[in-house]
Amino acid sequence: MKLKPGHISPTPEEDVAINRGIAADPDTYELGQEEFRQLKRVGRPRSDNPKVAVTIRYDKAVIDAFKAGGPGWQTRMNEALKKVVARKHA
Template structure:
């Protein structure tokens, strides 16, 4: 599947003007090699000790609707209910 958007690259003159603007900005600077290496090391969120597992599962529509009715965070709430049910069974 290809995007129908066309990427328009800046002309050399536009690119030079952009770089002049960056150089003149007192709130930014070009990173050194060591700083750039440090940025590359910290990609994304820290790893969880117990990461979640992606699955495909089917629930009754009424169950999903009930959790979604609580607003954003419904999947987290559903996970908490399931964890409590598992804990009760193994207690």
């Protein structure tokens, strides 16, 4: 398994303690490989029109104006930009 940056693995002693705790808990167990393979991904469903992650620079005043509207500012900014694009291509 490839570890993500910043991941800290338990020491061998910690690993033993973790496994001891798992073994002592009657309400839990480790999944076998076949059970693990059958798990379904949870979370947001895949979009038919996924967003694209980019790095871009805007004037501070522009970002501050959108952020002033509270949560959802990136969605509002995207909607505003879509309107501009639609006008240019209409």
